[in-house]
Amino acid sequence: MAEGCADPAHELDGIFPGSWIDGNFYIWIGHDDDRKGWSQLAEARTVLDAATATSAVDSKALAEAPRRS
Secondary structure (H helix, E strand, O other), rough: OHHHHOOOOOOOOOOOOOOOOOOOOOOOOOOOOHHHHHHHHHHHHHHHHHHOOOOOOOHHEEEEEEOOO
């Protein structure tokens, strides 16, 4: 993590969005549905982490759940 936060080796002149939709980031940034979705995902992760830390989640069920990051 530290190296990712360190000073950049060189500055990029720009970044290509790689989007087939208008060739920009507009569709991905700032839409209400997107922000709501990311907020809900973060909240779910926080709740799961808290439940796991307090043993409120059955460890066997958690081990069997698919893990995606």
